[in-house]
Amino acid sequence: AQSVTQPDIHITVSEGASLELRCNYSYGATPYLFWYVQSPGQGLQLLLKYFSGDTLVQGIKGFEAEFKRSQSSFNLRKPSVHWSDAAEYFCAVVPEGGFKTIFGAGTRLFVKA
């Protein structure tokens, strides 16, 4: 079945440590891929997106993500996490040839001092 999977419901990292949030999809070989962030009490904001070209994309707030076609993955990374990064992160996909955006279940990030 077609799906967007974020296998980690929540992750806790120490401030200053590196971060990787996982996302796998099953919507064809070349979907459009996105990461959104929802900070407490705020709306969703786009972090970054991948359409084509360089498989490593840079986003806002120091985040990056790498598209790996062979693994159907689009993992989000940050080299050094700040306390303000505590939020919920959603991976999203627009399937190949389609227009509807499908979201994963989200990963809640906790940052400890």
Next chain:
Amino acid sequence: GAGVSQSPSNKVTEKGKDVELRCDPISGHTALYWYRQSLGQGLEFLIYFQGNSAPDKSGLPSDRFSAERTGGSVSTLTIQRTQQEDSAVYLCASSLGAGGSGELFFGEGSRLTVL
């Protein structure tokens, strides 16, 4: 407007009442989505409008839920005979749609509480 506007921001209603939630998308955006986010849950797709095409209603959880989009702009999500399990934040998003970047711009949401 500058962003996606939703109203009301908060709605408390009694079980069995009907409610209407409004979304005013960014001007020029042809695509409009409604999602539902329950406490601690992800985004549940409800309905998708793209231009003048028939909406994709595949995510509506029951026939108590319906949505309209008038003139390709403002949308109203209606929930009839509300139930306690309908309590959630209802998010609206718009995008440029076909040929656009695909980025969704979200409103702040309408928090619905059914007593």
